[in-house]
Amino acid sequence: MEPNLDLYLVTDEPACLGRDLLEVVEEAVRGGATLVQLREKTLDTRAFVERATRLKELLRPYGVPLLINDRLDVALAVDADGVHIGQSDMPYARVRQLLPPGKLIGLSVETPEQVLEAEPWDLTYLAVSPLYATPSKTDHATPWGLEGLRWVRQHSRHRLVVIGGLNAATIPEAIAHGADGVAVISAICSAPSPGEAAQVLYQQITHSLAQRT
Numbered sequence: 001m002e003p004n005l006d007l008y009l010v011t012d013e014p015a016c017l018g019r020d021l022l023e024v025v026e027e028a029v030r031g032g033a034t035l036v037q038l039r040e041k042t043l044d045t046r047a048f049v050e051r052a053t054r055l056k057e058l059l060r061p062y063g064v065p066l067l068i069n070d071r072l073d074v075a076l077a078v079d080a081d082g083v084h085i086g087q088s089d090m091p092y093a094r095v096r097q098l099l100p101p102g103k104l105i106g107l108s109v110e111t112p113e114q115v116l117e118a119e120p121w122d123l124t125y126l127a128v129s130p131l132y133a134t135p136s137k138t139d140h141a142t143p144w145g146l147e148g149l150r151w152v153r154q155h156s157r158h159r160l161v162v163i164g165g166l167n168a169a170t171i172p173e174a175i176a177h178g179a180d181g182v183a184v185i186s187a188i189c190s191a192p193s194p195g196e197a198a199q200v201l202y203q204q205i206t207h208s209l210a211q212r213t
């Protein structure tokens, strides 16, 4: 079944301001996050697998799917729901070949050529990477902006997630220009109350999506 992309929480431990990552995720899910990606850039493999195992257990009762960033091996080890890959990660064809049937793949696209290349692929979503510049990822590509997002919408059959600088102020325009889901780090992880932040964002996203149809 296709997962609900509405409010996609991408984890980042430093962005949680000293709070426990799993507690932040649970609050966010209770507030309305519909999909979670475990993104760990510094953990060693054993710690990554342990955290992924705990996060999968946490998410199971909520029915919220878990994707693993970058690491197909970790996703396979914990039987996660899928993986997110970028343009420097393992290529799509290898990932699809190695994942069991039914698992999800999300792909970052940074250029029009990458959007067109991905057209025939079996993807859960394309991530428009980034929509806006963000300090949460220091090595991001040139932002697409709203006109870029409109171009992707017109040239891709895939569902589109926007990432980079999404918050209460920028969500409505992103959805109006074609986003089907919104991925965030700081708007939830760094909020005074991650649960309340997720609730507000979720309501705004569903309202903006309803207005588009």
Ligand SMILES: Cc1ncc(COP(=O)(O)OP(=O)(O)O)c(N)n1
Pocket: 008, 010, 037, 039, 069, 070, 084, 085, 086, 087, 088, 089, 106, 108, 127, 129, 137, 161, 163, 183
């Ligand atoms: C939902 C989502 N979109 C984009 C990214 C970025 O992926 P990538 O370009 O591979 O960069 P890293 O996150 O691996 O630093 C993402 N992780 N999730």
Ligand SMILES: Cc1nc(C(=O)O)sc1CCOP(=O)(O)O
Pocket: 010, 108, 128, 129, 130, 131, 134, 135, 136, 137, 140, 141, 163, 164, 165, 166, 183, 184, 185, 186, 187
């Ligand atoms: C993980 C990630 N990937 C990006 C990309 O451009 O591919 S931007 C990003 C960080 C998004 O954080 P925030 O919601 O705080 O802006």
Ligand SMILES: [Mg+2]
Pocket: 069, 070, 084, 085, 086, 087, 089
């Ligand atoms: Mg990556």
